[in-house]
Amino acid sequence: MGNPADNIIRFRDSTVRDFTFWRIFDIFAIVVGLVAITACGSARETDVILATTTSTNDSGLLDVLIPDFESISEFNIKPIAVGTGKALAMAERGEADVLLVHAPTAEKVLVESGVIKRRSLVMHNFFQVVGPENDPAHVAIAVSATNALKAISETDTLFISRGDDSGTHKMELALWQAAGITPKGSRYQESGQGMGATLRIASEKSAYTLTDYGTYLALKENLDLTPLLGEDRSLLNIYSVLELDGDRFNNVNSAGGKDFAEYLLSPRAQRLIETFGVDKYGEPLFILDAGTSESELVR
Amino acid sequence: MELIWNGIVQAFKLIFHLDSELMNILWVTIRVSGTATLVSLLLGVPLGALLGTWRFPGRSAALSIIHTGMGAPPVVVGLFVMIMLWRSGPLGGLNFLYTPWAMILAQTIIAFPIITGFSMAAVAQIDPQLRQQLLGLGASRIQALRAVVQEARLPLLTAIMAGFGGAISEVGAVMMVGGNIKGETRVLTTATVLESGKGEFGTAIALSVILLLLVFGVIVGLTVLQQRNRIT
Structure with missing residues (x-):
């Protein structure tokens, strides 16, 4: 091993016998080069x-609506x-073209600041307070809903919050505020x-959550x-479609955003939303608002 | 336990029925992680060989950077790539965000230091006299470097396995820069996260099993190549 001459002999010998690393390497280089040149699948104008x-997305609604939209647009x-x-933060930076979100108060801030050109209601359902079946906070x-939160805060039961600035989290914080409670401890x-992971945590810990x-x-x-409280006016969960103002940003595809927003409000899409979930859950997940x-x- | 068993059964059902959505996810996964591994290989092996044989001022600083990169948290890479690729960011003009290219970029940044680091170690194992001897025999520097790498090719396969493993198992960064878009940027890891978020644990387990099988297949292939060519 120590003798360099051995190394040379071994090297020459093995080059003949074995696969050549460099030959494979060179082939790879050519392949990657070709892929890089030909398959330029970056973002398209459309x-x-x-x-x-x-x-x-998790409910599967978009898996129904998007292919239908793409078939006609x-x-x-x-x-x-x-x-x-x-999503709202992305809109502020012009990193999105259209939004489908559910936090009316935060949405209106962007409408007022001019980032959003048009905001239209698409659908709604209700938030639910869910918790353990024995319902210690009644x-x-x-x-x-505010009374329910007050009751929960007065018992020893856990409450699991999303804590992620999502629409549901914003709703929860607004309810605590309305109840005059600062949740802590x-x-x-x-x-x-x-939401899925949060529900699972609440379930494992016999806790309440929204x-x-x-x-x-x-x-x-x-x-x-168990679903304990819903259908309360204060638990209204409103989804809106928001179109960005194309004049404010260089790269926003406002025509495409407008097209999708108009589609969501069209009878064609509203019919799909109306029946979505009926076959699987026996009831629709969303109520139409176009x-x-x-x-x-x-009111 | 029953859930895991059902997941495994479902995995094989999806594979044998050539489920079109699964095939698409598989294809995107292989294309993205394969390209990222190849690009990392093309950059990492020469750099690793160079760093492993060439003594120069600032070498230890370079080594520290590479070794830090080997342990770089993927979410940090994802965040950095995302900010770079934003429409308002410095590379926004490329329009890469939420395309497979963004994912390839992120996975390359993750796999490249791993492959470089392993290559460096592989080349460093080769008797330094070999290079001297080759240079003495009239080989050019590049020829000598290529010969040293050729000699270190078997441990280099370990570098490829580690790099590929790092790329394909990544989830946080590709979620951020790819967006997990169905049919376009959804890969096995992000699909698993989505399905478990939806509570579809059977499908999530099936996808995990398929991911494991894919990694296992690639590693077995490379290992066979490595062992068959071992010098006895």
Whole structure:
């Protein structure tokens, strides 16, 4: 081994006998070069980035709507499911073309600042307070959502918060505020995760949590959680489509965003939304709102 | 336990039925991680060989950077790549964000230091006299370097395995820069995250099994190549 001459002999010998590393390497280099030159599949002019909440994606609604839209439109939708807080932040930077989100108060801030040109109601359902079946805080008989939260804060039961600035988290914080309570302490825990993971944590810990109805319906088979409070006006969960103002940003595809927004409000899409979930859960997940004004709904 | 068993059964059902959605996810996974591994290989092996044989001032600083890169948290890489590729970012003009290219870029940044580091170690094992001897016999520097790498090719296969493993098992960065778009940027890891988020644990387990089988297949192939060519 120590003798360099051995090395040379071994080297020459092995070059003949073995696969040649460099031959393979050179072939790889050519292949990668060709791939890089030919397969330039970067973003196309027709791509529309839809920043949306996890619930529309996880429930499978977008898997129905997007292929239908693409079959009649020249645009391709790229759904990025990030949660309402991040979706709105993307809009502020012009990193998305159209939004489907559910946090009316935060949405209106962007409408007022001019980032959003048009905001239209698409659909709604209700948030639900879910919790353990024995319901130690008697949420099921609470007269309102704020009363329910007050009752929960007065018992020893855990409450799991999303803690991720999503639409559901924003709703939860607004309810605590309305109840005049600052949630804190060891019985208030933040999961920092999506709705599915948060429901699972709540289920494992026999805790209460606030959830959108669609995700709860989709997961309830695997959960030890009971729906305790919903259909309360204060738990209204309104989804809107937001179009960005193309004049404010250089690269925003406002035509594509407008096209998708108009599609969501069209009878064709509204029919799909209306029946979505009926075959799987026996009831629709969303109630139609196209053309409805928010004041009508809240009243 | 029943859940895991059902997941495994479902995995084989999906494979044998050539489920079109699964095939698409598989194809994107292989294309993205394969390209990232190849690019890392093309850059990492020469750099590793150079760093392993060439003594120059600042070498230890270079080594420290490479070794840090080997342990770089993928989410940090993802965040960095995402900010770079934003429409408003410095590389926004490329329009790479939410395309497979962004994922290839992120995985390359993850796999490249791993392959470089392993290559460096592989080349350093070769008797330094070999290079001297070759240079003495009239080989050019590049020829000598290529010969040293040729000699270190078997441990270099370990570098490829580690780099590929690092790239394909990554989830945080590709989620951030790819967006997990169905049919375009959805890979096995991000699909697994999505399905478990949806509560579809059977499908999630099936996807995990398929990912393991894929990694296992590639590693077995490379190992066979490595062992068959071992000098006895």
